[in-house]
Amino acid sequence: MMSSLFGYSQPPAVASASILSISSTASSSAVASTTCGEHGPFTMTFDDLPNFVPSKNNTDITQAPPVPNPYHHLTFSNGYVYAPSPAEPYTPASPPHLAVFLANGSGMRTSSTRGSGSQPGEISDGPYQSMSAFWFDAFSTFVGCDNSGPSGCTIVTTGYTWSQAAGHEIAAYSQNVTVPPCPSLQGCPMQSIDFPMSFRSLSGLQMRAYVAQQERMLFVDDMALGWSNNTCAAGLTRLQHQ
Helix, strand or coil: CCCCCCCCCCCCCCCCCCCCCCCCCCCCCCCEEECEEEEEEEECCCCCCCCCCCCCCCCCHHHEEEEEEEECCECCCCCEEEECCCCCCCCCCCCEEEEEEECCCCCCCCCCCCCCCCCCCCCCCCHHHCCHHHHHEEEEEEEECCCCCCCCCCEEEEEEEEECCCCEEEEEEEEEEEECCCCCCEEECCCEECCCCCCCCEEEEEEEEEECCCECCEEEEEEEEEEECCCCHHHHHHHHCC
């Protein structure tokens, strides 16, 4: 059983929230690649990453491999790993993998510059934040939380956009949603959440999970995104930056 393994911090102010019902569907769009490069919607399933099988004596999720940077052109902050069953309490929305944000940034790192400039729990366009070709729209995702209950877990999501005047990205949008607990912390279904229409042309998307003011591990799968700029020039730019 896994619960409350990491250090906690105070969350941002929590706004209105709602308990979500269990959903068993997910977006399944794939990135289109044509003579105009990459364009259209895509889903980050994490299932195309190398398989990882924990040893019998080591199912510690903090030792799972980090999500590589870049992944689908996006940069993951420190603390993001991907894990298979039985190392996590949630059944992936699409097996075998899902991503986990370890809350305090622990876990393996690919380099000292991993996630440079990113906020904790942020998925961003990294070194290309000022380039509109890498701005993305966020539609939906599946989530879970290291929480056995009885209260729900609040998923705090912040959308960042690039500010030309400031010369860096700024927090532009936010959404708080509460999802049910996973009483057994084993084999629980993930919850589907939709992002608001304002989550468009983002340079970054930050997600963190809180229970009673304590930060918890966040589980993410099947994140449905799309490229905001679908011109031929933007598609070719993405294709050239593999």
